Amino acid sequence: MAALELETPIAYVKGVGPQKAELLKKELSVFTCGDLLHYFPFRHIDRTRFYKIAEINAELPFVQVVGRLTSKELIGEKQGRRLVAQFRDETGSMELVWFQSLKWVNDNMVTGQMYVAFGKPNLFNGTFSIVHPEIELLQSPLQKRGNQSLQPVYGSTEKLKKFGLDTKGIQKIQSALLDAVAAQLHETLPAYLLEKYRLPDRSTALLNIHFPPSPEKLRAAERRIKFEELFFIQLELLHTKQLRNLKFRGNVFDKVGEKLNTFYRENLPFDLTGAQKRVIREIRTDTQRGSQMNRLVQGDVGSGKTVVALMSMLLANDNGFQACMMAPTEILARQHFESVKALVGDGLVNVEILTGTTKKKERTSLHSRLEAGEIDMLIGTHALIEDKVKFRNLGLVVIDEQHRFGVEQRARLWRKNAVPPHILVMTATPIPRTLAMTLYGDLDVSVIDELPPGRKPITTVHLFESQRLRMFGLMKTEIAKGRQVYLVYPLIKESEKLDLLFLEAGIEQLRYHFPLPQYQMSIVHGKMANSDKDYEMERFVSGKTQIMVATTVIEVGVNVPNASVMIIENAERFGLSQLHQLRGRVGRGAEQSFCVLMSGNKLTREAKLRLDTMVRTNNGFEISEIDLELRGPGDLSGTQQSGTLNLKLADLAKDQAILQEARSTVIALFEEDRLLQKPEHALLKRYLDSKRSGISFDKIS
Structure with missing residues (x-):
């Protein structure tokens, strides 16, 4: 076969052609030879082990047996028609059964011949059988690639299987592809890294990930490919960070002035936690360097991120700069505005709010005052990024729950000043350390890992449907104390399937258990108009209603310190991160708060683990690590949007050690050779150039 390029369309691989190529594109997103090469098996079957028929039991996932085909018979009619063959070795006999391709199997299976049969054993009426076994003559060449060693198993679909692209079919085209592209598999890592970490070269690793000659070679190939994936993610992220530090100078906040000092001495209603003080010191250091700050502040619900953001904005004000804070929803923006106004009081700084519902007359006035420098802090939603919004001297941008905003939306804020403003990103979604290193590896990360003093841990209980009266009793007890209650449901209308x-x-x-007029209720769900949602939310926030019935629309953005109970219906249907976010809506006052997880009686093992985790711990970071293990990174907030994680083999939950190794290697590399000018780093420099130019790395390596 003529040598193929990794960029060559998949149709040109032997055994594929236009029709199968179209299916591979639609079903597996495999477009090129390179895509197919990086479509890795999800496990390997050990074909080195042969079982005797007497050794077989139904618990085995698969068996490989050498035996003689002693008879075969077509049985049944129409849909029930099948071919049953008797298969025997010196220890006993079993059946091989086919329901499809009966004529072909019958014509090609010869009684009296010795075969190797492979498949999942089943026990029926005391007889073992294999349905649709893989089968071949014993005297056929068994040494062909992958056959009697660790055989790759590839993910397939029903449509692909109809065209012969089951795991066996994909094996065949992978084998043909490896023969054709062997010469194109250039090395991507410097030789000294291969030697340091004892990694196989790229060509060997790709061959052995598909068709490993031994378990040891498979493990070495997996480690090499995982390291490479994580290494190049870190190389891009840390290179971006380095370029930003070199390219973007930042305004210097070199003094702590009257505004911040007055706020700290006279307005701050509580002592800062050690974690808050540490993060503020990190921000102070960043803003004195003369380069643009890009810092992510992670803090669990209620950890005091807003105060850290406010003190950072006051620091900007003290140094002659304006600051702004952008939130993803109007409710959240208004909540931040009211919190900031309450904290700074009158006369210290001029704080304004701008959202999509700000009236035209107010907006016009606000625009002119902002451009004249009369507004110190502007809090708002996406409305802040409009071209009409012009600052006199924007020095700091705070972005709350930044995964809700696209890259271009954030960039439009950065361009509102000649010198790019410092960037402070906040999230209340705890991010596992490994995910933070990959998603936000170009940012400096701060963690607020303490709750303010006086906050009582939320008591979480798991109740089954049969215990619902206990739930109603807790609601009535808390409402009688003057408290409020959330009830969250996963659906708006009944689903036939769920x-x-x-x-x-x-x-x-x-309504039956909490009748009017004694009990008042707010109802909020995603299908309501925004104005109706805001009206219902406001009734609950102001205390006019005691019960808020909602879907997960209230997951982020409602701060009601008087609410002391969060009830989550069908809690087994929610992810851990979402359950934790919902629980964080209560526990915001000084009183004891409760979270009740209601579920059906039948729970999967994974659902039980999620609910048990919630009952056991309030620690958002511990919860996020378990969530990562259960769901993988693709489902966690913001990951899909980032575009950073294109991992084919590495697993952030399981490969933390390799990730740390890869990141440390890149950090050391840039410390030694910042511009990648050494000959041994030419490959890496070409990789980064290829990313900027959009040309395939394999084309230029």
């Missing part, structure tokens, strides 16, 4: 207690039925049940 047997859930849906919101509308839940409201009817609540």
Whole structure:
């Protein structure tokens, strides 16, 4: 076969052609030879082990048996028609059964011949059988690639299987592809790194990940490919960070002035935690360097991120600069505005809010005052990035829950000043350390890992449907104390597929137990108009209603210190991160708060682990690590949008040690050779150039 390029369309691989190529594009997103080469098997089957028929049991995932085909018979009619063959070795006999391709199998299977049969054993009426076994003559060449060693198993789909692209079919085209592109598999890592970490070269690793000659070679190939994936992610991220530090000078905040000092001495209603003080010191250091700050502040719900952001904005004000804070929703923006106004009081700084609902007359006035420098802090939503919004001297941008904003939206804020403003990103979604290193590896990361003094840990309990009266009793007890309650449902209307207690039925049940006029209720869900949602939210926030019935629309953005109970219906249907965010809506006052996880009686093992984790711990970072292990990075907030994680083999939950190794290696590399000018780093420099130019690395390496 003529040598193929890794960029060559998949149709040109032997055994593929236009029709299968179209299917591979649609079903697996495999477009080129390179895509197919990096479509790795999800496991390998050990074909070195042969079982005797007497050794077989139904618990085995698969068996490989050498035996003689002693008879075969077509049985049944129409849909029930099947071919049953008797298969025997010196220890006993079993059946081989086919329901499809009966004529071909019957014509090609010869009684009296010795075969190797492979497949999942089943036990029926005391007889073992294999349905649709893989089968071949014993005297056929067994040494062909992958056959009698660790055989790769590839993910497939029903459509692909109809065209012969089951795991066996994909094996064949992978084998043909490896023969054709062997010469194109150039090395991507410097030789000294291969030697230091004892990694196989790229060509050997790719061959052995598909068709390993031994378990040891497979493990070495997996480690090499995982290291490479994580190394190049870190190389890009840390190179971006380095370029930004070199390219973007930043305004210097070299003094702590009257505004920050007055706030700290006279307005701050509580002592800062050690974690808050540490993060503020890190921000102070960043803003004195003369280069643009890009810092991510992670803090669990209620850890005091808003105060850290406010003190950072006051620091900007003290140094003659304006500051702004952008939130993803109007409710959250208004909440930040009211919190900041309450904290700074009157006369210290001029704080304004700008959202999509700001009236035209107010907006016009605000625009002119902002451009004249009369507004010190502007808090708002996406409205802040409009071209009409011009600052006199923007020095600091705070972005809350930044995964809700696109890259271009954030960049439009950065361009509102001649010298790019310092960037402070905040998130209340705890991010596992490994994910932070990959998603936000170009940012400096601060963690607020203490709760303010006086906050009582939320008591979390898991109740089954049969214990619902206990839930109603807790609600009535807390409402009698003057407290408020959230009830969150996963659905708005009944689903035919999911047997859930849906919101509308839940409201009817609540009306029976909590009748008017003694109990007042707010109802909020995603299908309502924004104005209606805001009205209902406001009734609850102001204390006019005691019960808030909602879907997960209230996950982020409602701060009601008087709410002391969070009830989550069908809690087994929620992810851990979402459960933790919902629980964080309570526990914001000094009183004891409760979270009740209601579930059905039948729980999967994973659902039970999620609910048990919630009952056991309030630590968001511990919860996020378990969530990462359960769900993988693709489902966690912001990961898909980032575009950074294109991992084919590495697993952030399981490969933390390799990730740390890769990051440390890149940090040391840039410390030694900042501009990658050494000959041994020419490959890496070409890789970064290829990323900027959009040309495939394999084309230029």
